[in-house]
Amino acid sequence: MSIFALVLLGQVGAAPAIGADPLQLPAEVRDRKPRTRQVQTVEAPPGPQIDGCIAEMETDPVHGADAARKALAEAKGEERVRAGLCLGIALTQLERWDEAQRAFSTARSSAMPDDHASRARLGSMAGNAAFAGGQPDSALALFDSAQTEARQAGDGALGGAIAIDRARALVTLGRNDEAAAALAEARALAPDNAQAWLLSATLSRRMDKLLEAQAQIEKAAQIAPEDPETGLEAGVIAMLSGREDAARRSWQSVLATAPESAAAATAKGYLAQLGNGGPAKP
Structure with missing residues (x-):
């Protein structure tokens, strides 16, 4: 595992550390406001x-x-x-x-x-x-x-x-x-709820079940291929699985499809640590 992967592992944790950071899930889970759209x-x-x-x-x-x-x-x-x-x-x-x-x-x-x-x-x-x-x-x-x-x-x-x-x-x-x-x-x-698959992948990754996480993030990507949070999580899972090139491609795709998103800012930081924050090669 590369030095960056170790740093990333330290940031996200191999398993949920509920005590210090009670919501070891992505922003949709941690910060989401009540679903007022249900008024419709x-x-x-x-x-x-x-x-x-x-x-x-x-x-x-x-x-x-x-x-x-x-x-x-x-x-x-x-x-x-x-x-x-x-x-x-x-x-x-x-x-x-x-x-x-x-x-x-x-x-x-x-x-x-x-x-x-x-x-x-x-x-x-x-x-x-x-x-x-x-x-x-x-x-x-x-x-x-x-x-x-x-x-x-x-x-x-x-x-x-x-x-x-x-x-x-x-x-x-x-x-x-x-x-x-x-x-x-x-x-x-x-089964077509992309968020269910994304959050499942994130939790599986937190529980150090990387094979399950990979299968779940692939399903999320099939349902919502341009979702920046899915691309960001796919890169984290790939990096922790020792697939640096796949992680780089996932994070570069976030920059390409949602350059102004919060996920893109995070992906850019990860790519900078890898030494290449530029656009993906064909």
Whole structure:
């Protein structure tokens, strides 16, 4: 193994060192905010809508939160689903995570008991708010409940996304074997989810399972060939496997396909340590 590979190994670790750096996963896992894009897929029940709530939240989250809070105070029954959802979205924009968690939980509890898909999505959003607020135990409990609802809904894509959320929380809690099992479930439920394969490869690499990591990163690359995080991780796995030329090619591909990304900045630093940060040769 080259000197640089040893340095790289020291940076990323042969296995997760949960104590000092609790999130030994890439940025998607470590820094990802609650998935507010799910507002587009939550199926709010019929009833009065909050006019302009989401639009106002996007332009002025403070006023958006005020409008949603007033609507929630006046809402009845299933109308509280939409009101709680809008309030939670506004509060995530303000990074008021505890309040956002409560708002999403209110929306979830207001949904019809048999509307498992909406309850799963809202529970997942509550879990993401708890996670962003530094409460992985609470987040995991919310993700577990959301996963149960997703199974009852029979929604594989949703179940796969929530399984990834569970893995993030489990890694934070140092329960890596359980996190690996959660990612295996994500891959089974949503085999075309590139992130599930990428995060599986990263965790396998952290657990010093380089053969598994290689197979998983290859699958991620098949699904999302131009994803810079996948290219960056592929290079790390190759380097730790003693394949310096393959690592160089992976990192050069990141510079070529996403030159302005954070992954490209990291790849450039790795290539500089190898002595060649230039473009890949044909």
